[in-house]
Amino acid sequence: MGAYIVRRLLQSIIVIIGVTLVSFLALQAGGDPTYLFVSERASTEEIEATRRALGFDRPLHEQYLGFVGDLTRGDFGQSLSYRQPAMEIVLDALPATIELTLFAMILALILAIPLGVLAAINRGTAWDGSITTMSMVGQSIPSFWMGIMMILFFGLYIRLFPISGNVPFLKPLLAGDFGVAFSNLPRTLYHLVLPGIAVGTYSLARNTRLVRSSLLEVLEQDYVRTARSKGIAELRVLVHHALRNAWLPVVTIIGLEFGFLLGGVVVVETVFSYPGIGRLLFAAINQRDIPLVQAGVILLASIFIVLNLLVDLVYVRLDPRVKLDGGRG
Amino acid sequence: MSEVRGDVAVLENPKGSGPQSELRRAARVMVAARWPVFAVIFLTVAAIAATLGSWLAPFDPNRQNLVLRLADPMTAGPDGGVFLLGSDALGRDVFSRLLYGARVSLTVGFAAITVGGTIGIVAGLLSGYFGGWLDDLIMRLGDIQLAFPFILLAIMFLVVLGSGVWNLILVLGVGQWVTYARIVRADTLSLREKEFVEAARAMGDSTLSIIFRTILPNILAPLTVIASFNVASVILSEAALSFLGLGVPPDVPTWGSMLAESRDTLVANKWWLAVFPGVAIMLTVLSFNILGDWLRDFLDPRLRERT
Numbered sequence: 057m058g059a060y061i062v063r064r065l066l067q068s069i070i071v072i073i074g075v076t077l078v079s080f081l082a083l084q085a086g087g088d089p090t091y092l093f094v095s096e097r098a099s100t101e102e103i104e105a106t107r108r109a110l111g112f113d114r115p116l117h118e119q120y121l122g123f124v125g126d127l128t129r130g131d132f133g134q135s136l137s138y139r140q141p142a143m144e145i146v147l148d149a150l151p152a153t154i155e156l157t158l159f160a161m162i163l164a165l166i167l168a169i170p171l172g173v174l175a176a177i178n179r180g181t182a183w184d185g186s187i188t189t190m191s192m193v194g195q196s197i198p199s200f201w202m203g204i205m206m207i208l209f210f211g212l213y214i215r216l217f218p219i220s221g222n223v224p225f226l227k228p229l230l231a232g233d234f235g236v237a238f239s240n241l242p243r244t245l246y247h248l249v250l251p252g253i254a255v256g257t258y259s260l261a262r263n264t265r266l267v268r269s270s271l272l273e274v275l276e277q278d279y280v281r282t283a284r285s286k287g288i289a290e291l292r293v294l295v296h297h298a299l300r301n302a303w304l305p306v307v308t309i310i311g312l313e314f315g316f317l318l319g320g321v322v323v324v325e326t327v328f329s330y331p332g333i334g335r336l337l338f339a340a341i342n343q344r345d346i347p348l349v350q351a352g353v354i355l356l357a358s359i360f361i362v363l364n365l366l367v368d369l370v371y372v373r374l375d376p377r378v379k380l381d382g383g384r385g
Numbered sequence: 386m387s388e389v390r391g392d393v394a395v396l397e398n399p400k401g402s403g404p405q406s407e408l409r410r411a412a413r414v415m416v417a418a419r420w421p422v423f424a425v426i427f428l429t430v431a432a433i434a435a436t437l438g439s440w441l442a443p444f445d446p447n448r449q450n451l452v453l454r455l456a457d458p459m460t461a462g463p464d465g466g467v468f469l470l471g472s473d474a475l476g477r478d479v480f481s482r483l484l485y486g487a488r489v490s491l492t493v494g495f496a497a498i499t500v501g502g503t504i505g506i507v508a509g510l511l512s513g514y515f516g517g518w519l520d521d522l523i524m525r526l527g528d529i530q531l532a533f534p535f536i537l538l539a540i541m542f543l544v545v546l547g548s549g550v551w552n553l554i555l556v557l558g559v560g561q562w563v564t565y566a567r568i569v570r571a572d573t574l575s576l577r578e579k580e581f582v583e584a585a586r587a588m589g590d591s592t593l594s595i596i597f598r599t600i601l602p603n604i605l606a607p608l609t610v611i612a613s614f615n616v617a618s619v620i621l622s623e624a625a626l627s628f629l630g631l632g633v634p635p636d637v638p639t640w641g642s643m644l645a646e647s648r649d650t651l652v653a654n655k656w657w658l659a660v661f662p663g664v665a666i667m668l669t670v671l672s673f674n675i676l677g678d679w680l681r682d683f684l685d686p687r688l689r690e691r692t
Contacts, residue, residue, distance in 0.1 A: 067528070070529065071528070074533070078533065078538065082542050082544075084545075192671065193671060196621075196670040196671035197663075198667070199625075200624075201624075201644060201659075201662075201663035204659045204663065205659070208656055208659060318536060318537065319625065323628055326629070341540065341544050344544065349541060349544055353541050356534065361532050
């Protein structure tokens with residue numbers, strides 16, 4: 057167990073180093089990055105001065121070590137458009153993104169479990185057929201289009217939910233302002249409904265299929281047949297024998313889920329003018345504010361990696377059958 | 386084994402291995418499942434739109450008509466033509482733009498999985514056949530890439546490289562190789578020890594010939610399943626990136642960029658601008674997903690666990 061944790065930790069550190077290397081190389085991939093930092097009318101002297109000031113005249117490996125050195129000191133560079141430390145801006149937008157991601161994730165899990173179970177225990181019936189078809193469709197809808205359609209329908213046509221913005225809950229909570237946080241909560245959730253559904257639909261569809269297939273597999277196992285033949289009630293067989301083992305694949309994907317959700321969050325935030333990291337990244341992309349893009353990407357990637365690490369460790373505790381020495385290959 | 390269809394008894398080829406009986410079985414599984422038939426029909430239509438779009442389109446997709454802006458679907462356009470699906474904020478024909486959009490989506494989808502598939506297959510073959518440090522290196526590289534949310538990787542590179550069809554294909558393609566490499570590696574590992582590979586080795590075939598002529602043809606079938614699902618997810622990513630303005634240059638109509646433009650007129654309830662491109666993406670992606678499901682059931686139901 058101890059050795060496994062150490063190896064997974066080391067692996068995660070290597071991956072985070074990989075992330076910094078990729079973010080660094082991405083900046084270099086388009087040729088001399090100096091031109092991103094100067095105006096189009098800059099003189100040759102200005103360009104030369106900027107190049108030296110930002111260190112782009114040094115050899116690549118030196119530049120990379122300098123970049124990583126800055127990162128470890130928490131210095132992600134200055135945002136070109138805000139003229140503020142990039143990480144401060146990104147961290148400021150993080151709570152809103154976490155609220156949206158969590159909301160979508162919980163929504164996807166809470167609905168996926170009953171739907172998947174319903175489909176599995178009614179295998180081959182109309183229930184199963186419509187749930188599987190719906191989840192196939194759900195996996196084929198681009199999250200941002202889902203968002204646009206919901207704005208059109210719920211926001212403009214029947215005017216049921218707000219179509220933009222966010223009422224902060226985590227931010228006052230983290231600042232210790234519990235009164236504000238909890239009085240905000242109902243409106244926070246109200247604003248999260250539409251973007252949350254848009255982000256969560258793909259995951260909901262995927263999880264439903266996963267719960268269904270995982271439960272179907274478990275239901276065919278000998279111990280389930282044994283339990284049934286002992287005369288145990290079907291509901292008890294389902295809850296105590298089958299679902300317990302069907303959890304495991306579901307737990308594994310919760311970590312990966314974050315990665316899938318992120319893809320949706322970045323674009324859906326833009327659709328709903330939701331003030332999180334996604335919309336910030338979108339604006340930074342359009343203004344070619346590379347340090348801000350780097351800070352956002354590195355932060356989100358690191359969260360993803362740490363979550364995956366935690367999920368792996370939880371998984372080992374949940375399932376004693378997991379081989380600790382063979383890795384996951 | 387025989388099966389009665391109407392008044393015709395279909396006898397299965399006793400060996401069940403002839404190419405003709407395989408095709409017939411494929412068709413039968415497809416018709417029985419019903420949905421794959423619709424998927425094939427829709428994808429055929431999309432493929433025709435992608436290849437012949439320039440002849441089929443009633444208007445030049447970039448032709449602006451400032452007088453006929455935001456025209457409702459089925460209203461008269463210029464030169465006696467009809468805006469079948471309406472016109473956009475610059476008076477361009479939505480239907481013509483949709484046809485051209487099919488070209489970008491399908492080209493990028495297929496080209497990206499060709500890039501990703503080729504890299505992944507070669508990496509997986511080398512990894513599985515030679516093992517050792519090479520295997521370790523390739524698989525750890527894959528782990529690192531998968532630990533990185535793909536969309537962020539794509540955003541980062543496209544911001545710097547700039548938009549364009551080739552950059553899009555490259556980034557989306559490189560994003561896919563790990564999936565192929567892992568499956569090819571596992572299959573190569575088990576095939577490496579099989580008698581027919583031993584035989585090729587004993588007959589003095591070169592290592593390259595064993596890998597690419599003896600092993601490769603035997604692992605291709607399951608990859609078609611992965612490829613089908615993969616085209617679906619690549620098309621979704623392409624749409625998202627185009628929506629963010631990171632796809633192809635603005636003068637090329639794509640479904641994703643049409644949706645991005647539709648947001649400005651959403652409040653004015655110009656629904657056709659937002660509905661049709663989205664439906665096109667959804668149906669294309671859905672068709673590839675259905676096709677993937679069908680291929681999987683047809684080839685080997687046991688594959689379910691791996692995808």
